[in-house]
Amino acid sequence: MKIDELSLYSVPEGQSKYVEEPRTQLEENISQLRHHCEPYTSFCQEIYSHTKPKVDHFVQWGVDNYNYLQNAPPGFFPRLGVIGFAGFVGLLFARGSKIKKLVYPPFFMGLGASVYYPQQAITIARITGEKLYDWGLRGYIVIEDLWKQNFQKPGNVKNSPGNK
Structure with a gap:
């Protein structure tokens, strides 16, 4: 016996056709509103997805500090x-x-x-000193470049390109 021959599995014969109802004025207005608001909502979603990990990290930091202070x-x-x-x-x-x-x-x-905390103070002082030295060196290079660009005289014999 086949499945179609069983009375339990018989499928009524008939043609069904899907007919989409026309949109009402309210649905049309909501659709236009959603279309106009889409750039703003996508912007908000982007900002949310960008800030959520930072907020979660900050909350976890607070919980960790609270637990540390409790113990x-x-x-x-x-x-x-x-x-x-x-x-x-x-x-x-x-x-x-x-x-x-x-x-x-x-x-x-x-x-x-x-x-x-002397060991941590030494580490912080060393890292801070390295960063300050690096910033000073960068500043010196920038000032030197600005000096060369703005204050060298074009007729100066020492600084002319042909004498280098």
């Missing part, structure tokens, strides 16, 4: 208090100048932190 190593909070107090002392010494207020507190805090 801090012994002596961490007294050290933190001394470092914070050093920053406050720097703020007291910085009276009268905005530049001093920007420089003294981080300097004093760094000094206080270097007492408790």
Whole structure:
């Protein structure tokens, strides 16, 4: 016996035809609104997809720091208090100048932190020194190029291209 011969599997014979209903005015207006809003929504989706990993990373950083502070190593909070107090002392010494207020507190805090964490302070000082040297060298090269382009005299015998 074939499947078609079983009464349970019989398929009624008939022609069915799909007829699409015409769009109403409301559907047409919504379609136009969606068409006009599409660039803005795609822009928002792009911004969201770009910022979501950063926000997730920041949230995870906060959770990690919270967990660290909940299970801090012994002596961490007294050290933190001394470092914070050093920053406050720097703020007291910085009276009268905005530049001093920007420089003294981080300097004093760094000094206080270097007492408790000397190895990390050496590493940070070495990396900062290398970066400052690199920035200074880049600045020197830029100023030298600007000097050569703008302040050399065309009739100068020493700097003329034929004498090199």
